[in-house]
Amino acid sequence: MSYFTGLRCVHCAREYSTSEVEYYCKDCGYHDGILDVVYDYEAMRKVFNPSSLSRNPNLSMWRYLPLLPVADPSRIPQLQVGWTPLYSAPRLAADLGVAKCWVKDEGRNPTASFKDRASSMGVVKALERKATHITCASTGNAASSLAGFSAASGIAASIFVPARAPEAKVAQLLVFGAQVFSVQGTYDQAWELCMQAAGEFGWYNRNCAINPYLIEGKKTVSLELAEQFMTLTPGSFPDWVVVSVGDGCTIGGVWKGLREMHVLGFIPRLPKILGVQADGCKPFLTAWQDHCDLVLCDANTVADSIAVGHPRNFIKGMRAVTESGGAFVSVSDEQILRSIPLLARKAGVFGEPAGVTGAAGVRKAVESGIIDPSESVAVIVTGNGLKDIQSAIRAAGRPISVRPDMEDVRKAVEVTVS
Amino acid sequence: MSYFTGLRCVHCAREYSTSEVEYYCKDCGYHDGILDVVYDYEAMRKVFNPSSLSRNPNLSMWRYLPLLPVADPSRIPQLQVGWTPLYSAPRLAADLGVAKCWVKDEGRNPTASFKDRASSMGVVKALERKATHITCASTGNAASSLAGFSAASGIAASIFVPARAPEAKVAQLLVFGAQVFSVQGTYDQAWELCMQAAGEFGWYNRNCAINPYLIEGKKTVSLELAEQFMTLTPGSFPDWVVVSVGDGCTIGGVWKGLREMHVLGFIPRLPKILGVQADGCKPFLTAWQDHCDLVLCDANTVADSIAVGHPRNFIKGMRAVTESGGAFVSVSDEQILRSIPLLARKAGVFGEPAGVTGAAGVRKAVESGIIDPSESVAVIVTGNGLKDIQSAIRAAGRPISVRPDMEDVRKAVEVTVS
Numbered sequence: 001m002s003y004f005t006g007l008r009c010v011h012c013a014r015e016y017s018t019s020e021v022e023y024y025c026k027d028c029g030y031h032d033g034i035l036d037v038v039y040d041y042e043a044m045r046k047v048f049n050p051s052s053l054s055r056n057p058n059l060s061m062w063r064y065l066p067l068l069p070v071a072d073p074s075r076i077p078q079l080q081v082g083w084t085p086l087y088s089a090p091r092l093a094a095d096l097g098v099a100k101c102w103v104k105d106e107g108r109n110p111t112a113s114f115k116d117r118a119s120s121m122g123v124v125k126a127l128e129r130k131a132t133h134i135t136c137a138s139t140g141n142a143a144s145s146l147a148g149f150s151a152a153s154g155i156a157a158s159i160f161v162p163a164r165a166p167e168a169k170v171a172q173l174l175v176f177g178a179q180v181f182s183v184q185g186t187y188d189q190a191w192e193l194c195m196q197a198a199g200e201f202g203w204y205n206r207n208c209a210i211n212p213y214l215i216e217g218k219k220t221v222s223l224e225l226a227e228q229f230m231t232l233t234p235g236s237f238p239d240w241v242v243v244s245v246g247d248g249c250t251i252g253g254v255w256k257g258l259r260e261m262h263v264l265g266f267i268p269r270l271p272k273i274l275g276v277q278a279d280g281c282k283p284f285l286t287a288w289q290d291h292c293d294l295v296l297c298d299a300n301t302v303a304d305s306i307a308v309g310h311p312r313n314f315i316k317g318m319r320a321v322t323e324s325g326g327a328f329v330s331v332s333d334e335q336i337l338r339s340i341p342l343l344a345r346k347a348g349v350f351g352e353p354a355g356v357t358g359a360a361g362v363r364k365a366v367e368s369g370i371i372d373p374s375e376s377v378a379v380i381v382t383g384n385g386l387k388d389i390q391s392a393i394r395a396a397g398r399p400i401s402v403r404p405d406m407e408d409v410r411k412a413v414e415v416t417v418s
Numbered sequence: 419m420s421y422f423t424g425l426r427c428v429h430c431a432r433e434y435s436t437s438e439v440e441y442y443c444k445d446c447g448y449h450d451g452i453l454d455v456v457y458d459y460e461a462m463r464k465v466f467n468p469s470s471l472s473r474n475p476n477l478s479m480w481r482y483l484p485l486l487p488v489a490d491p492s493r494i495p496q497l498q499v500g501w502t503p504l505y506s507a508p509r510l511a512a513d514l515g516v517a518k519c520w521v522k523d524e525g526r527n528p529t530a531s532f533k534d535r536a537s538s539m540g541v542v543k544a545l546e547r548k549a550t551h552i553t554c555a556s557t558g559n560a561a562s563s564l565a566g567f568s569a570a571s572g573i574a575a576s577i578f579v580p581a582r583a584p585e586a587k588v589a590q591l592l593v594f595g596a597q598v599f600s601v602q603g604t605y606d607q608a609w610e611l612c613m614q615a616a617g618e619f620g621w622y623n624r625n626c627a628i629n630p631y632l633i634e635g636k637k638t639v640s641l642e643l644a645e646q647f648m649t650l651t652p653g654s655f656p657d658w659v660v661v662s663v664g665d666g667c668t669i670g671g672v673w674k675g676l677r678e679m680h681v682l683g684f685i686p687r688l689p690k691i692l693g694v695q696a697d698g699c700k701p702f703l704t705a706w707q708d709h710c711d712l713v714l715c716d717a718n719t720v721a722d723s724i725a726v727g728h729p730r731n732f733i734k735g736m737r738a739v740t741e742s743g744g745a746f747v748s749v750s751d752e753q754i755l756r757s758i759p760l761l762a763r764k765a766g767v768f769g770e771p772a773g774v775t776g777a778a779g780v781r782k783a784v785e786s787g788i789i790d791p792s793e794s795v796a797v798i799v800t801g802n803g804l805k806d807i808q809s810a811i812r813a814a815g816r817p818i819s820v821r822p823d824m825e826d827v828r829k830a831v832e833v834t835v836s
Contacts, residue, residue, distance in 0.1 A: 059477060079766050080503040080526075087496055091572070108498075108526065110766070112804060152766030154509070158831075161817070168586075170817055171810040175803060177763040180817035181827060189822035196824050201831065345595040348497050348528070348570030385593060386530060386804035392589040399579070399588055399598035404607035406614050409599060413576075413619065 003044040004069040007035040007212055010315050018069075022129075023210045030195075034313060035212035036256075037069050041263050050230060050266055059083040061117055061220035067260060068121070069216055075127040077152045079110040081120045082220050086228045086378075089347035093377075096359065097366040100376035102238065103347045104225060107355060107384030111148040111172060113141035113305075114221065114250065114382040121217030122206035123149040131204035132156060137194035139187050139246070139304050140169030141383055146206055147176035158203060160194040162187045166304060166388045186299065188310045208249040209312025215253040222257025225378060226266040237267045239375040240326070240365075244357035244382060245275040245284050246306035248317025254380070255320030271378075273326035274371070275317065276361025278303050278336065283311055285328040288321060302333040302391055305354035305383060327370045331360040337395040340385060350385035350392070358382075421462040422487040425453040425630055428733050436487075440547075441628045448613075452731060453630035454674075455487050459681050468648060468684055477501040479535055479638035485678060486539070487634050493545040495570045497528040499538045500638050504646045504796075510764035511795075514777065515784040518794035520656065521765045522643060525773060525802030529566040529590060531559035531723075532639065532668065532800040539635030540624035541567040549622035550574060555612035557605050557664070557722050558587030559801055564624055565594035576621060578612040580605045584722060584806045604717065606728045626667040627730025633671040640675025643796060644684040655685045657793040658744070658783075662775035662800060663693040663702050664724035666735025672798070673738030689796075690744035692789070693735065694779025696721050696754065701729055703746040706739060720751040720809055723772035723801060745788045749778040755813040758803060768803035768810070776800075 007016045009025035011032040016025075025033025048066040056063045061082025065073060086104050093101035109116035119142065126134045136146050137160040150157035157178040161170060162185060173180055183190040191207065198205040208214040222241070229237050241258065245251050251273060261267050277285050278301030287294050294314045299307035311317060321328055339356035343349050351359075358379045365371040385392050402408035425434045427443035429450040434443075443451025466484040474481045479500025483491060504522050511519035527534035537560065544552045554564050555578040568575035575596040579588060580603060591598055601608040609625065616623040626632040640659070647655050659676065663669050669691060679685050695703050696719030705712055712732045717725035729735060739746055757774035761767050769777075776797045783789040803810050820826035 077766070078505055085498040105528075108528070110523075110526070111768070112530075112802070148762070148766055148768070151763050163819070167811065168804055168807045171807045171814060172768060172804065174814035174817065175759050175762045175768055175810050176766075177759060179830075181830065182817040182819045183822050184819065185822040193820075193822055193824065193827060197827050197831075200824070200828075341593050341595060344566070344593045345569045348495070348566055348594075350529070350566070350590060350593055384530070384804065386586055386590065386802065389586045389589045389807070392593050393585065396589060396592035399592065399600040401581070401600045401602065402611075404601050404603040404611055406611065406618070409611060409615050410618075412597075412599065413615075 002068060002070055003040045003066055004037060005040050006038050008038050010034050010036050023205060023212070030210050034210070034315060037212055037216050039067065045264055048264065053227060061217065064220055064223045067223065069213055070124055071128055075124050077120055077123055077149050079120065079149060079152045081109055081116045083224060084108045086225065087347055087349065092343065092346035095342065095346055096362045097373050098362060098371060098377050099374050102378045103343065103349050104221065104378060104380045105349045106221065106380060106382050107351060111145045112384035112387060113145060115141040115145040117217040117220050118142065118208055118214040119145040119149045119206065121213055122146065122211065123153050123155065125213045126155065126204040127153065129204060133158065133203045134206050135159065135194055135198050135203040136206040137191040139307060140165040141305055141387070142208065144169045144172035147173035147178035150178065151176040158197065160190040162190045164304065166390070168387050168389060187308055209247055215249055215256065218250055218253025219257030221380060222254050223261055226258065226261035230266060235268060237269060238271055238378040240274050240371060240377040241271045242274040242276065242358040242362055242377050242379045244303065244306050244354045245277050245317060246308040246311065248284065248311040248313035250382065251275050251320045252313050252316030255324060270324060273320045273324040274361055274365055275321050275328045276357050277328060277330045278306060278357065279330045279332045281307050281309055282330040283309065284317055285330050288318065288328045303336050303353035303357050305352065306357065327365065329361050329364045329368065329370065331357060331364050335360040337391060340392055340395040343381065349381055351381040352383040352385050352387045353391050355381045355383040355385065420486060420488055421458045421484055422455060423458050424456050426456050428452050428454050441623060441630070448628050452733060455630055455634050457485065463682055466682065471645060479635065482638055482641045485641060487631055488542055489546055493542050495538055495541055495567050497538065497567060497570045499527055499534045501642060502526045504643065505765055505767065507765040510761065513760065513764055514780045515791050516780060516789060516795050517792050520796045521761065521767050522639065522796060522798045523767045524639065524798060524800050525769060529563045530802035530805060531563060533559040533563040535635040535638050536560065536626055536632040537563040537567045537624065539631055540564065540629065541571050541573065543631045544573060544622040545571065547622060551576065551621045552624050553577065553612055553616050553621040554624040555609040557725060558583040559723055559805070560626065562587050562590035565591035565596035568596065569594040576615065578608040580608045582722065584808070586805050586807060605726055627665055633667055633674065636668055636671025637675030639798060640672050641679055644676065644679035648684060653686060655687060656689055656796040658692050658789060658795040659689045660692040660694065660776040660780055660795055661798045662721065662724050662772045663695050663735060664726040664729065666702065666729040666731035668800065669693050669738045670731050670734030673742060688742060691738045691742040692744055692779055692783055693739050693746045694775050695746060695748045696724060696775065697748045697750045699725050699727055700748040701727065702735055703748050706736065706746045721754050721771035721775050723770065724775065745783065747779045747782045747786065747788065749775060749782050753778040755809060758810055758813040761799065767799055769799040770801040770803050770805045771809050773799045773801040773803070
């Protein structure tokens with residue numbers, strides 16, 4: 001059973017029962033009034049604890065059902081999401097200049113990104129509402145992920161992507177049968193259009209920034225981190241959890257999950273959160289450094305998944321860093337691209353640009369004195385490198401073209417050796 | 419521990435100890451003398467059975483260690499391979515015209531294809547031989563997979579691909595740091611070049627067709643099928659196991675794993691094997707229909723992973739179908755491409771062309787009277803659709819381009835509804 005008791009506005013703290021409100025606070029509206037899902041942790045800890053969890057055979061994000069806002073588990077799609085591998089990466093740690101480094105490979109999810117955790121939750125909530133049509137705007141991954149889970153559950157999906165979304169992600173959602181609108185504009189314009197269409201056509205709204213349930217799916221990455229480290233390094237937890245930041249929903253979810261696992265006794269202390277943005281789009285970093293409110297900005301970066309000039313979940317994203325005593329940093333596109341082969345070669349994980357941005361940020365944070373070389377980090381790789389092959393090619397070069405003749409091979413091998 | 423006792427030539431049946439021979443039979447040579455790995459099943463069944471396996475917490479292909487030729491498990495790379503999801507797909511079954519259909523999604527492996535099972539085994543054997551350099555020729559997936567596992571284990575890889583290999587696969591292996599030879603010729607020419615280079619430079623040879631250990635990795639897909647069906651449908655097993663066929667190694671591995679799980683009491687009866695080739699490259703089908711030896715052919719198909727005109731594991735591949743009482747069929751490129759959105763929309767699984775070829779073959783086999791509509795099938799999807807986006811785009815079309823204006827959205831929605 002779930003211990004989900006209601007919703008609370010992150011801006012004015014007004015509380016709602018689940019039937020009172022669908023998406024956002026009635027008083028604060030959708031710009032500020034993002035809702036947080038509330039649970040009864042006291043009741044939960046009697047039945048949900050390290051011992052009970054170790055006996056749970058479900059190896060997907062749904063093993064954390066008591067901590068998720070699901071009324072009827074029979075609606076959960078069968079696509080196996082979550083319980084992604086966590087790898088120890090000593091060679092990567094040495095290269096980045098930290099004591100220890102672990103890599104959580106979210107590219108192993110069904111549609112190859114972290115967003116599957118949110119989309120599966122979105123589809124469950126849509127089915128609970130008896131919705132037959134669901135929509136979202138996305139820079140790519142949330143879109144392909146929603147398309148996949150909608151297909152698996154047999155409901156219709158209409159999806160809005162900016163025209164610059166990489167073709168692999170667009171192809172993915174067309175293959176899954178979604179209706180795809182390629183918006184001649186920015187992600188922010190695609191988002192506004194999606195909001196209007198959801199209202200006008202009555203589609204269930206899977207936009208993480210206004211739908212309070214989506215972040216509950218996202219937080220499961222931290223529930224897993226907590227449980228996996230309990231086995232790997234009993235009694236301790238990394239000093240830092242590192243993730244790239246676009247809309248603010250992912251980092252907000254990561255932080256919520258960690259706080260919950262701390263409250264429930266799974267982890268001995270809370271880590272600091274490092275939020276990594278791109279130099280070409282860093283509204284969180286700017287606001288954090290200048291102690292000011294959000295200032296909207298342009299979005300120019302190769303890391304399309306975090307190219308968000310108007311982050312809709314600014315409050316939750318900012319709190320993750322301030323409450324944890326962490327930091328924001330930003331990295332250049334060149335540093336991001338260099339991190340693609342770095343992670344692949346040192347940890348065996350091939351990430352997309354936004355997926356490896358966290359690792360690039362670790363190096364920057366070490367150089368800036370934010371992370372001490374004696375500290376340990378867990379880096380979340382949010383999406384698979386196959387999602388954006390053009391960036392991978394920019395980063396990794398071209399093969400050696402040879403005739404089917406050993407003479408050509410010998411020449412190339414000699415060049416490598418000499 | 420492993421119950422691996424030696425090697426036996428599939429052509430002349432001569433037996434070898436593991437130290438006597440590296441790759442192929444000394445009498446028969448590498449064209450015919452493919453070796454089969456031999457185990458002591460009688461000794462094994464005392465400790466390896468459904469009950470012991472159900473208590474094994476390792477959820478990767480290495481949970482079947484007693485059935486694998488590994489001397490020292492400490493050399494196993496940490497990349498989590500195998501234990502891929504098996505989905506029930508009733509909507510796909512209805513579309514293909516069979517009673518029941520399950521889909522095994524091999525695209526969920528670390529580098530997104532079935533070949534990871536073989537590459538991880540290859541790297542373990544290379545490390546056992548104290549090799550520091552490994553090589554293979556591949557149409558793409560074995561290559562990117564070997565590059566990934568070599569990177570994870572810190573050994574060098576030199577890889578030969580035909581110039582027509584899709585750029586996503588080539589990008590993948592460059593990212594992982596392999597030395598990549600793009601051969602101006604066919605897969606068969608890339609293969610010959612790789613064989614020469616392995617000999618000349620002393621590189622460990624991870625070519626499935628001559629290295630007897632690779633198929634042992636591949637067979638683990640069937641060990642998993644057996645165990646997963648024991649839970650899903652206790653006491654029964656699908657009538658058919660379906661897989662696309664190129665070199666013959668995959669279908670050979672599938673059949674070996676099934677026979678082993680039958681001998682060991684995990685499955686009540688052996689299924690029939692359906693081997694599916696492309697119309698543009700069907701040497702197995704031709705030989706099987708005409709009861710003749712292998713006749714080499716050209717390789718013209720969109721399904722690059724099975725574009726093999728000279729299948730090197732002809733004997734094992736043919737035996738899988740003849741011994742099981744199964745069949746070969748072939749399908750057109752158009753049928754293959756149509757199956758990409760079909761699997762995605764009906765089962766939530768996005769496969770590459772060769773990955774969905776099995777499903778296309780089921781329809782063909784039903785239409786030809788080979789599979790009865792009352793029968794059940796398990797289809798192995800051998801690779802992720804993100805590996806070949808251009809084919810996916812050919813199959814799934816383009817998005818609807820709209821200005822950031824509801825008027826454009828309304829028009830498109832009206833067209834869909836009317």
